[in-house]
Amino acid sequence: MSSIKEVAKQAHVSVATVSRVLNNDPVVKPATKNKVLQVIKEMNYKPNLLAKNLRKQASRTVVMVLPSMSNPYFSEIARGAQAAAYDKGYNIIIGTIESKRWILDTYINMLKTNLAEGIVFVSSSVSKELLETLVDEYSVVLCTEYYPGINAACVAIDNKKAGYEAARELIRRGHTHIAYIAGSSASSSVAARIEGYKEALNEAGIPFRPELIAGAKNKFEHVKEIVNGILGQGMQIDGILTHSDLQASYVLKGIKEKSIGLSDEVGLVSFDGTFVAEITNPTLTSIVQPLYDLGYTSVCKLIEKLQGESGDEEEGLILLPHHLEVRET
Amino acid sequence: MSSIKEVAKQAHVSVATVSRVLNNDPVVKPATKNKVLQVIKEMNYKPNLLAKNLRKQASRTVVMVLPSMSNPYFSEIARGAQAAAYDKGYNIIIGTIESKRWILDTYINMLKTNLAEGIVFVSSSVSKELLETLVDEYSVVLCTEYYPGINAACVAIDNKKAGYEAARELIRRGHTHIAYIAGSSASSSVAARIEGYKEALNEAGIPFRPELIAGAKNKFEHVKEIVNGILGQGMQIDGILTHSDLQASYVLKGIKEKSIGLSDEVGLVSFDGTFVAEITNPTLTSIVQPLYDLGYTSVCKLIEKLQGESGDEEEGLILLPHHLEVRET
DNA sequence: AATTATTTTGTAATCGATTACAAATCGGAA
DNA sequence: TTCCGATTTGTAATCGATTACAAAATAATT
Numbered sequence: 001m002s003s004i005k006e007v008a009k010q011a012h013v014s015v016a017t018v019s020r021v022l023n024n025d026p027v028v029k030p031a032t033k034n035k036v037l038q039v040i041k042e043m044n045y046k047p048n049l050l051a052k053n054l055r056k057q058a059s060r061t062v063v064m065v066l067p068s069m070s071n072p073y074f075s076e077i078a079r080g081a082q083a084a085a086y087d088k089g090y091n092i093i094i095g096t097i098e099s100k101r102w103i104l105d106t107y108i109n110m111l112k113t114n115l116a117e118g119i120v121f122v123s124s125s126v127s128k129e130l131l132e133t134l135v136d137e138y139s140v141v142l143c144t145e146y147y148p149g150i151n152a153a154c155v156a157i158d159n160k161k162a163g164y165e166a167a168r169e170l171i172r173r174g175h176t177h178i179a180y181i182a183g184s185s186a187s188s189s190v191a192a193r194i195e196g197y198k199e200a201l202n203e204a205g206i207p208f209r210p211e212l213i214a215g216a217k218n219k220f221e222h223v224k225e226i227v228n229g230i231l232g233q234g235m236q237i238d239g240i241l242t243h244s245d246l247q248a249s250y251v252l253k254g255i256k257e258k259s260i261g262l263s264d265e266v267g268l269v270s271f272d273g274t275f276v277a278e279i280t281n282p283t284l285t286s287i288v289q290p291l292y293d294l295g296y297t298s299v300c301k302l303i304e305k306l307q308g309e310s311g312d313e314e315e316g317l318i319l320l321p322h323h324l325e326v327r328e329t
Numbered sequence: 330m331s332s333i334k335e336v337a338k339q340a341h342v343s344v345a346t347v348s349r350v351l352n353n354d355p356v357v358k359p360a361t362k363n364k365v366l367q368v369i370k371e372m373n374y375k376p377n378l379l380a381k382n383l384r385k386q387a388s389r390t391v392v393m394v395l396p397s398m399s400n401p402y403f404s405e406i407a408r409g410a411q412a413a414a415y416d417k418g419y420n421i422i423i424g425t426i427e428s429k430r431w432i433l434d435t436y437i438n439m440l441k442t443n444l445a446e447g448i449v450f451v452s453s454s455v456s457k458e459l460l461e462t463l464v465d466e467y468s469v470v471l472c473t474e475y476y477p478g479i480n481a482a483c484v485a486i487d488n489k490k491a492g493y494e495a496a497r498e499l500i501r502r503g504h505t506h507i508a509y510i511a512g513s514s515a516s517s518s519v520a521a522r523i524e525g526y527k528e529a530l531n532e533a534g535i536p537f538r539p540e541l542i543a544g545a546k547n548k549f550e551h552v553k554e555i556v557n558g559i560l561g562q563g564m565q566i567d568g569i570l571t572h573s574d575l576q577a578s579y580v581l582k583g584i585k586e587k588s589i590g591l592s593d594e595v596g597l598v599s600f601d602g603t604f605v606a607e608i609t610n611p612t613l614t615s616i617v618q619p620l621y622d623l624g625y626t627s628v629c630k631l632i633e634k635l636q637g638e639s640g641d642e643e644e645g646l647i648l649l650p651h652h653l654e655v656r657e658t
Numbered sequence: 659a660a661t662t663a664t665t666t667t668g669t670a671a672t673c674g675a676t677t678a679c680a681a682a683t684c685g686g687a688a
Numbered sequence: 689t690t691c692c693g694a695t696t697t698g699t700a701a702t703c704g705a706t707t708a709c710a711a712a713a714t715a716a717t718t
Contacts, residue, residue: 003704014668019706029666049442050388051704054379055673069408070604075398082398082425086432091444094423096411103415113378114674115420220607249608256610275399278549279578281585281610332674343698348676358696380674384703443704 002045011039022047057114061091062302063107064120064143064295069096071218071246072274073291077122077143080295088303097125104130111138118302121145122295124185139305143298144289146188146317153305153315155298157322159189162271162287163196165324166241169285170267171204175239178267179212179230181223181251183243190215190243193271197241211235216247223250227260239267245276248284248329268329282328290320331374340368351376386443390420391631392436393449393472393624398425400547400575401603402620406451406472409624417632426454433459440467447631450474451624453514468634472627473618475517475646482634482644484627486651488518491616492525494653495570495598498614500533504568504596508541508559510552510580512572519544519572522600526570540564545576552579556589568596574605577613577658597658611657619649 004022008015013032020028021036028036039045053059064081066074078094085092093116095107104126110116111134118139121131128147134140135152142154170178180197182190198208211233216226223242231237240262242248248270254260270277273288297318333351337344342361349357350365357365368374382388393410395403407423414421422445424436433455439445440463447468450460457476463469464481471483499507509526511519527537540562545555552571560566569591571577577599583589599606602617626647 004706005704015705016668016670016707017666020667023706027666032666046438046441048383048704049444050379050383050386051673052706053673054377054383054675055704055706057379057673059379069404069411070401072399072401072404075401075404079398079425079427083427086435091422091439093420096408098408098412106415109375110420112375115378246608252610253608276608279575279582279605279609281581334674344675345677345698345700346696349697352676356696361696377674380703381676382703383705384674384676386703 159192163193167200488521492522496529
């Protein structure tokens, strides 16, 4: 492997000059610059970034941690994140937890060992306690999930408004017994959406019934259990909100195979708006999140933070617009 | 940021000793080892991996390049790849091309600049020409797509057998006019599956008709166009094989909204077996690929290669088992 | 031509680890 | 005690870049 030293020797200049050429230092005389570039091309030289990174104490690498990869919701965020990193000239490591908590250490250690300069946590991929120990020392951005009291920027949608709009849509269609299949975690987005949901009920004069709310994982069996559980309590349901497209697809599946005792005329509105909403039969009405942009913006914010000189900026909530897409359900 | 030097000073030993402790060198006396470990803990010291990587000329990082992320087919491969990297103590960078060819350079440059030690190309994320220039100099593994004449290991399923089995299933059910919606690229897997398909036809005494084969992208509009094109030529179709679950879901969608002029009793078998096959209505009969294992094995092979002393091993085709999963279509 | 100012290049320290080799320490045998 | 070998530790070079500072080369000024 050719090094800068060999290039210097071949070009009859010092390593400093070669380095200057590599970094486009305008101080080098055009003649020498050309000579050096010539040699670089001839030798097919590429600088060793391990050395550069060490010297500059910067890896130009960021990490994005996702709960999982199998949900298209996350892939879309990751796609935006990759694009942002590319545009800003950074490398990005996309890591997933897959519900094995200890894997998170791998990614956090990248910060601690200088392999990465900053990190984006998507959804509930990290606990508040851990976050607290990180935000002071490292650059952290949150994506889709807000942690009150944590001093880190958060990029998300207005979940309360989204919950309100989703519920209002069902109410508009005349549904009044609306169940809410929330996400599994007690996250801020779930809480905010429920708030919005309540507000819509309230506005329509429909009493709020807590029995109609339950958390469920992105697993068919789990969703089925939850819905049947609510129905088993004798609750009449004519509308359902789900936290994700996948959950909604499971509801449809359950209805179809009659393992969920709902008529197929129940109103169904989901969150996310991934391609899943378009391949189910019937297709899903959903609150479409700007997933790509959420990923893109998160990484941009993080990199801005890394490059900004003063460390004490707003660190607020950055809300991106969502919209209701009415399809067949 | 604390360095090894400061640890050495605090512990009243040399940096060499600290380094030995960090690397579990059995030569250090237990007493000093404990003393050093104590200081490391007190100072909350973490070694700077940028320095270590430079010195050892190894980043313990590999790259996996995927055509895209939006297809669950690839996410599942990526999931396996991540697990393998984790198990082997490597970092992995998952990169997607998203049909912007120039992005590939980003990942290849990681090899050239010592940021990564090896690379896995999934599907047709790289051209044969480029591959040829890479395999001699770098460690390369191919995943799901084989390039004859290229000296790199390839992890895939037996596509010919899979094509045969898929077609045979439709024939078994009495279908004889079987269209094949191949992948968009002129890849080896497409060719192999078509070979198997032909073999099944041949075995059943059904004449092969090239008009029934067409490539299509993973886009609804494109699949619709292709299928309607075949039908427009007056071809009677009572069975369809698709290269992916997504394509099959588009066929179902087209049938349902009558934008594809097929009866809903047409036999449909897809490849992949992602979760998509389970959320469509009806659910998809498909050739299930061991996607997670394909990703896992690819990365393992790559790392083995990196760690192996002799560079000239078999480099052959590693075939993983697939199976036909009969669902509703 | 001599002096100064400016441009261009080179020398050497540095980033933070690893590791070959040398040196110190220790224990036991003569 | 003295010497030898084994164990343990330290010194310093090294990885390949960047960069402050010094030095050389060139241009401008008197």
